[in-house]
Amino acid sequence: MKSILMAGALLAFATATSVHAQAIKLADVAELSGGGATVGTNWKNGIDLAIEEINAKGGVLGRKLEVTHADSQSNPGVARAQVQKALDAEPYVLLGPGYSGSVKVTAPLAAEAGIAQIMGGEAAELTQGGNKFLFRTSFGQQSSMPKVAKYIHDDMKAKSVAVVWVNNDFGRGGRDVIVKELDRLGSKVVADLSTEAGQADFAADVGKIKAANPDAVFVYLNEEESARILKELKRQGVTAPLMGETTLIGQKVIELAGDAANGARGHVGLTTDAPVDLIKAFREKFSKKYNYVPDHNGLKGYLAVYMVKATTEKMGKVDSKAFADTLHGLTIKAADEPGILMDVTFSETGDIDRQSFLVEIVEGKQVVKQVLPKVK
Amino acid sequence: MSNLFDLLVAGLATGAIYALVAVGFTLLWQTSQTINFAQGEFVMLPAFLMLAAMHVGAPFWLAIILGILLSMILLGLAFKMLLVDPMMRHGVLPLAIATMALAIGIKEAVKQFFSAEASPFPSIVPTGDISILGHAVSLQSIGVLVLAILAVFGLTSLLNRTSLGHQMQAAAQNPTVARIIGVPVERMILLTFLINAFLVALASLLITPIYLAKFSSGEVLGQAAFIAAIVGGFNQVRGAIAGGLLIGVLDNLAAAYVSTQYRAAVPMIFLIAVILFRPQGLLGRAEERTI
Numbered sequence: 001m002k003s004i005l006m007a008g009a010l011l012a013f014a015t016a017t018s019v020h021a022q023a024i025k026l027a028d029v030a031e032l033s034g035g036g037a038t039v040g041t042n043w044k045n046g047i048d049l050a051i052e053e054i055n056a057k058g059g060v061l062g063r064k065l066e067v068t069h070a071d072s073q074s075n076p077g078v079a080r081a082q083v084q085k086a087l088d089a090e091p092y093v094l095l096g097p098g099y100s101g102s103v104k105v106t107a108p109l110a111a112e113a114g115i116a117q118i119m120g121g122e123a124a125e126l127t128q129g130g131n132k133f134l135f136r137t138s139f140g141q142q143s144s145m146p147k148v149a150k151y152i153h154d155d156m157k158a159k160s161v162a163v164v165w166v167n168n169d170f171g172r173g174g175r176d177v178i179v180k181e182l183d184r185l186g187s188k189v190v191a192d193l194s195t196e197a198g199q200a201d202f203a204a205d206v207g208k209i210k211a212a213n214p215d216a217v218f219v220y221l222n223e224e225e226s227a228r229i230l231k232e233l234k235r236q237g238v239t240a241p242l243m244g245e246t247t248l249i250g251q252k253v254i255e256l257a258g259d260a261a262n263g264a265r266g267h268v269g270l271t272t273d274a275p276v277d278l279i280k281a282f283r284e285k286f287s288k289k290y291n292y293v294p295d296h297n298g299l300k301g302y303l304a305v306y307m308v309k310a311t312t313e314k315m316g317k318v319d320s321k322a323f324a325d326t327l328h329g330l331t332i333k334a335a336d337e338p339g340i341l342m343d344v345t346f347s348e349t350g351d352i353d354r355q356s357f358l359v360e361i362v363e364g365k366q367v368v369k370q371v372l373p374k375v376k
Numbered sequence: 377m378s379n380l381f382d383l384l385v386a387g388l389a390t391g392a393i394y395a396l397v398a399v400g401f402t403l404l405w406q407t408s409q410t411i412n413f414a415q416g417e418f419v420m421l422p423a424f425l426m427l428a429a430m431h432v433g434a435p436f437w438l439a440i441i442l443g444i445l446l447s448m449i450l451l452g453l454a455f456k457m458l459l460v461d462p463m464m465r466h467g468v469l470p471l472a473i474a475t476m477a478l479a480i481g482i483k484e485a486v487k488q489f490f491s492a493e494a495s496p497f498p499s500i501v502p503t504g505d506i507s508i509l510g511h512a513v514s515l516q517s518i519g520v521l522v523l524a525i526l527a528v529f530g531l532t533s534l535l536n537r538t539s540l541g542h543q544m545q546a547a548a549q550n551p552t553v554a555r556i557i558g559v560p561v562e563r564m565i566l567l568t569f570l571i572n573a574f575l576v577a578l579a580s581l582l583i584t585p586i587y588l589a590k591f592s593s594g595e596v597l598g599q600a601a602f603i604a605a606i607v608g609g610f611n612q613v614r615g616a617i618a619g620g621l622l623i624g625v626l627d628n629l630a631a632a633y634v635s636t637q638y639r640a641a642v643p644m645i646f647l648i649a650v651i652l653f654r655p656q657g658l659l660g661r662a663e664e665r666t667i
Contacts, residue, residue, distance in 0.1 A: 167637065200596055204627075204632040207386070228587070237505055
């Protein structure tokens, strides 16, 4: 009897070890503390939720997924060290970081190791350097700005546009693309205003907008500055319609700007308010597990893991070297892989093409007004 | 032209707030040779005290009163007794450096206890427009301007028309003689610290709805008010008022007509010019100390 028990225990141990050995290891480096804590925590929770779901259904190609989370402290220097450490453990795929600055300094490390990196950064330049291992989970500026410009020209019918942007990598990147696109479509940029990050007083900038009397104003600032300029636009009675990106119509902006945010419109790549059944279901599952409503970073983390699943199943094997090649040019349909939430196509540069949403703030709430289709 | 009018009104409203803060600078310098480099953070903190009061359930009006009282205790009384008095005997420079340390301490404490993110702050002036000479001018700008002018007018009346004000002036001009003729110099100095704390709390109440409550919002204000005080004349309350209004307007006009990128440089260039050609400030008097 004793020996049977022993043999049983040994067998159980052996099985457990072999399951453990077979698990597919992912490494996540995210902004779990510091200024980007909201971004990183949402991203991490999205990843954990997806892994839990996939493992509950038997994993990927019969193997469970495992992830280790490391904290970049929202600091590019720390992010680099953490990514190096994560790569030393030879993960299948690297997830994160969420901040463009941190992605910029860590992408060369992952590329050198030949490990695919699925990240949350949105700066245009990230995928323009010829990195063959870097993939987005959301739109880069070069994908979103043409959609915004098209909306300003076709739907808002604006012949003249004032462009207000923040003078940093993010703002300048967006400004360059939108000005070019507006020009191409025939909408004239009548005021091109750069502002400083952290700027408190927008009276003069709004004064200039007023003097230019544009048909529409495109605002491309960070959340706090967006709130300040919205208040100032209201204070000075500017009535031209306002258009922006995610940063103009985010929850934080609504909280800070109050009434002044009403009527502002923005293009959003991912939102948990999207009128898409799969996204609604995701939002419900996430809220139930974590007791709060996720922002788009929660979606990004969730999608990153399903990108891993879909790509691996497409290959039919777990091969970290062939992963990036397979994902380039791949179209994943939500009908085949519900976890991907919406049909998506990855370009040769790692950029994505997907439908997106036009959101307007109505009485302090984000309301999805229009679904903008995939470009191709 | 209408653009110029809008810019002037907005500039005067911001400038009036700079003036309130700059007056505090000159008051402290006059009575106790304190150059308070934490003055900007002194403007930032009362808004958070008011927010904290509202957080525990106080209505806005009560939060304002509590915020002002707490500011007077913390930024007036405690500042003088715990930092200025012990450092004073070591001279002006160590004291100035101590205030820099205090500025960092206040900022980090607010970041720690509240958050690094900005918070909204209610406005005591209703939003909306009124028409002046055919121009739509925001009520908020007018309200800020009027309240700031009232505060400054009240302060100058106190200094020039009351016995208390005369005693404060005497204590500032010549403390030794003032003491001999029976002026309670120590109490007068404490009073200026309390007045400064009141002024910064008022400035906080007026500016925070526009700038949002954020741990770092004092940096810009402190710098602007410091420049305003030097430009106007560090030893004159009226100099600080003029300096504040001038810097507010100049900043707005520079942003509109020179360049948004270089707007911050224009008041600085003006400051250098004033120091070079009129070191006592536009309205200041050389080698004289009055308040």
